[in-house]
Amino acid sequence: MRVRVAFLVILVFSFAIIGKILYIQFVDGDKWRKLAVENLIQFRKVKATRGNIYSDNGSLLATSLPFYKVAIDPRIADERVFRSGIDSLSRLLSAFFKDKSSLEYKRKIIDARAKKDVQYLVINRKMINFQAKKQMMQWPIFREGRSKGGVIFEKVDKRFRPFSYLAMRTVGFINEDNKGAGLEYSFHRDLGGTDGEALFMKIAGGEWKPMHDESEVRPKQGIDIQTTININMQDVAESSLLRHLTAHDADYGCVVLMEVATGEIKAIANLGKQSPGIYTENYNYAVGNQGLTDPGSTFKLASVIALFEDSNIELEDSVETGTGTYEFYDRLMTDSKPEGYGTITFQEAFEKSSNIGISRKVNEHFGLSPQKYIDYIHSLGLADPIGFQMHGEAKPFIKKPTDRSWSGISLPWMSIGYELKISPLQTLMLYNAVANNGKMIKPIIVKETKLADKTLKAYNTEVVREKICSDNTLAKVRKMLEGVVERGTANNINNTIYKIAGKTGTAQKIKNGQYIKDYYCSFAGYFPADKPKYSCIVVIDSPKGYRKYGSDVAAPVFKEIADKIYATDLDLHLPIARTKVSPEHGVFPVIRGGYHEDLNYLCNELGISNHSIKDANEWVMAKAVNNAVMWQQKEVVQGAVPDGTGLTLRDAYYVFENAGLRVKHVGHGRVSRQSMPPGARIVKGNTIYIELE
Incomplete structure (x- = not known):
């Protein structure tokens, strides 16, 4: 009885299985066939070739190079071609990839051919370049092509930077999730192009084999962008900055070099410390939030412009700075010279970077109407974002008298670059306006987008303010900026060959509400001072050692960059008197x-x-x-x-x-x-x- 019951149970179970098979085959058949097709054959994206990024003279900063995955459909080649070529092909593959013997390659291909159902065999997962592809196309079996030899070269684009790490952060990157930084991210919509679509079949090993048919949608190549970056100037800026950061063991630094008349950024270097002595471009300090900080004495330029515009103060007017300390309400302000400067002119107060001299004058004139001073700061374009072409621009912070944090010491401290936050690029924009006869222009780093030789969109110089101040004020501040280098805090970078105008900055940092012996050093200016062509700002944060001031740390970087640019740009030089020889025609040849x-x-x-x-x-x-x-x-x-x-x-x-x-x-x-x-x-x-x- 037990055997009969067991037999009946097995019989019923067998009939149930047969019934389920019939149900799946005939009732749910269409559903499962459709699902199988969806899992094994589907339309997949075909990445577009990304556009190129060029420097100002057309040198490549970033491009997409074609690499190829080598595969084969072992069924395609006829028996005669396969037998005569397999030995030679195996030896060539072994010699090229150097990972398997020729016998292993031969066995791999022959085994796949014998199975009859293998349509896509990856020869080697190592990518090859275009030159290697051309070489392989001459090999046995492969030279018969796709239709007769079965060879498949699947193209994969890889981003390549000809200048390696130069301007790495500026050029930037973009990942598979469309996240990134720099120009690659900021202009991704242009550079990325339009992806295509093609039919792919999933084969053994999880590989997807392309099935070329009439339904394929070809991708559209990305658009190229031409930047304003000059490779030589970028190299000079990065090299000089790196050398001085290492020498001072600083936390980070940045340099921005801009053409005065056009606002074109010729170099932008950002280097942050990764470990002792090791610096990389890990963040855009010139524009981003981490570079947004108290600018220090470079901001005094904005204060003296406001004073000249709203008062009758002159360069020769005297300022009492005392013995180096002055009390504003409950806070003591000091000058860098311990014993003080005593009674000096307003021009000397700026050249020597006297905190007391500038703050006293600002407080005397704007103390009863601080909003008027703030209005001047707004009129100089320092309170609003620039609208820079790269993502990640920080929003400046300029305190207002209506803010809860405003106090009696806010105006004096703001006048010398504290209790406010602006980026190095915004500071440079102000100095560039002074060099540009008062015309403030927006910095640009991308000049145009183009497809082949056709310009699609040009980014022209954009004027932010036609005039930041009167010509009279402009003449005074230019004289003061030149004086800083000739007689003031930056006289260590003065030279007799060409003139530099600028201002040092040394902002003391705050930790836990207290000022500490840690500094943010900077120098902003332009050159040649008598006919400005370039403006530049240098920032070095938290230098170590006994030299911690902007004149010692940042100004020498500016001078080093300016010297090298001046030496290579013949247009900056005064014409040398020429000895003209006017030979008598018919008597003498031209001899000089x-x-x-x-x-x-x-x-x-x-x-x-x-x-x-x-x-x-x-x-x-x-x-x-x-x-x-x-x-x-x-x-x-x-x-x-x-x-x-x-x-x-x-x-x-x-x-x-x-x-x-x-x-x-x-x-x-x-x-x-x-x-x-x-x-x-x-x-x-x-x-x-x-x-x-």
Whole structure:
């Protein structure tokens, strides 16, 4: 009986299984077939090729390079092609990838071919570049192509930066969740293009094999963007900033270099400390919230503009700063000079960065109407966001008399850059306006978007304020800014070759409501001061050691950057007086100058009368006198920059390189201009730029 019952149970269970199979096959069949197709075959996105990011001269800052995954459909090749080529192909694959023997590759492909149902076999998961793909397309079996050999090169784009870490944070990144930073994130909509769609089949191993058919929607390539970044200036800014951050063991620093007339940012460097001596571009301190802080004495420029505009104060007016301390209500303000500056002029108070001198004047004039002072700050564009082209711009904080935190000491402390927060880029915008004859313009970092050579959108210079102050005020503050470098707190960066105008800043930090011996150092200014072309701000936060002031820490970075730019930009130099030779037509060829022995030989061969002055050295200049050429001595002083005017390129290289300089040239003919003035002291290894015409 037990056996019969067990048999009946098994029989019933078997009939139930058969019934369920029939039900699934005929009743729910359509549902499950549809689900199978959805799981195994589906439309998937095909990523568009991302647009390029260019520097100001067209150099690539970021681009997408094609890489390929190598796969094969082992069923496709006919027997003759497969048998004759499999051994050679296996050896080539083994030699290229260097991870398996040729026998292993051969066995892998033959086994897949024998199974008949393998349609997509990944040869190696290592991506190859385009050159490798071209090479592989000549290999046995692969050279038959996709339709006859079964080879599949699946394209995958990877982002590549030709200049590696240069401007890394500025160029930025974008991840799979469309989160990121920098230009890649800010202009993602343009750079990203439009993704396409294609049919893919899921195969063994979880791989998705593309099925090319008429339903495929091709992706649209992303749009390129051209930035205003100059590669050489960016390199100079980053290198100088890194060197000084390391020397002072600072927490972070930033540099922004801007073209005065256009507002184009030529360099923007942001470096934060990761570990002792190691700095990376981990945050945009020039624009973001972490860089929003009390600016310190660089803000005094805004205070003196407000005073000049709203009072009759003059540069020569006296200011009593006392013995270095002054009490505003219940708070003591100090100057950096312990014994104080005593009675000085208003101009000297600014040049020496006297906190007491500036605060007393601001408090005397605006103390009864502080809102008027705040209105001036707003009129200078320092209270509103810039509307910068990159995401992450911080909103400035300017305290108002109606705020609950406003007190009797707010106005004096605000006048010297405390109890308010603005970004380095906003500070630079103010200094740039002074350099630009009062016209305030919005900084830009992207000049245009384009597709191939066609410009889609141009970002032109945008004027924020036509005039930030009167011409009279402008003349006064420019004189004060030049005085800071000539006689004031930044006289350590003064030089005789070109003039710098600017202001140092040293803001003491607050911790737990108390000021501590930790500083935020900065220098903002422009150069050349008499004809400004570039404005720049340098910020170094929390320097260690005994040198902690803006003049010691930030100003030298500014000078180093300015020196290198001045040396390489011939347009910044005053034209060198040229010795013009006007030869008599038909009598003399054009002779200007060069190596005496060569010129003497040529003139003798051509039958031209020539005469040397007594004790002439190797290098001479030519002067036509009657029907003869007189050689005049061209003196070369040891340790001084030679005068290369009139020399041929070969002679110029010889003279300058013998003097210890590196030479770069533009143009053809003879030297007409040189970046270093004759007679200037030579620093071995410096580069001199010469222009020939």
